[in-house]
Structures are given as structure tokens and as C-alpha cells.
Amino acid sequence: MPFANFKVPAGSLDEKQKEEIVTRATELYVDIYGERARATTLVLVEEVTDGGWGIGGNVLTLAMLQQPPGN
Numbered sequence: 001m002p003f004a005n006f007k008v009p010a011g012s013l014d015e016k017q018k019e020e021i022v023t024r025a026t027e028l029y030v031d032i033y034g035e036r037a038r039a040t041t042l043v044l045v046e047e048v049t050d051g052g053w054g055i056g057g058n059v060l061t062l063a064m065l066q067q068p069p070g071n
Contacts, residue, residue, distance in 0.1 A: 001040040002029040009062045010047040018045045 004025040013021075022043040029037045051061050 001042060002033065002037050004029070004041075004043045006043070006045045007048050007053070008045065009053075009060075009065060010049050012062055012065070013045070013047075021045055 006021055006025075022045065025043045026038060026041045029041045051059055054060050
């Protein structure tokens with residue numbers, strides 16, 4: 001069973017965007033494995049609470065991620 005797990009900051013995506021992730025990830029697996037993969041592809045979109053993750057030893061928040069690059 002193909003499986004994709006997306007972890008995103010809580011509140012950063014609306015329902016339509018989550019649906020698009022599920023649809024496009026499923027289509028990617030179908031492109032790779034063929035139509036037989038569609039019925040068994042599992043896509044999980046998990047929302048991580050604000051401040052509940054980090055990169056390079058630094059805790060990130062949604063506000064930090066929404067800042068323009070270079071700020």
C-alpha cells in the first residue's frame with residue numbers, strides 16, 4: 001500500500017488545500033505504480049501544533065514561516 005505522510009503547521013492549510021495534497025499525492029503514486037495503486041494509496045495530512053517542530057535546532061512557528069524571505 002503506497003503511503004504518504006505530510007506534516008504541516010496547524011492552521012497553514014484550508015480544507016481545499018489538504019484535499020489537493022491528497023489528490024495530487026495519490027495521482028503521483030498512480031503515475032508511478034499504475035492505476036492499481038489508487039484504491040490502496042493512503043495519504044495522511046497531519047497538522048503539527050504551532051511551535052511543535054523545528055529545523056536546525058530552532059523551534060519554528062507559523063508566524064516565522066509566514067515572514068518574507070530575508071527577514
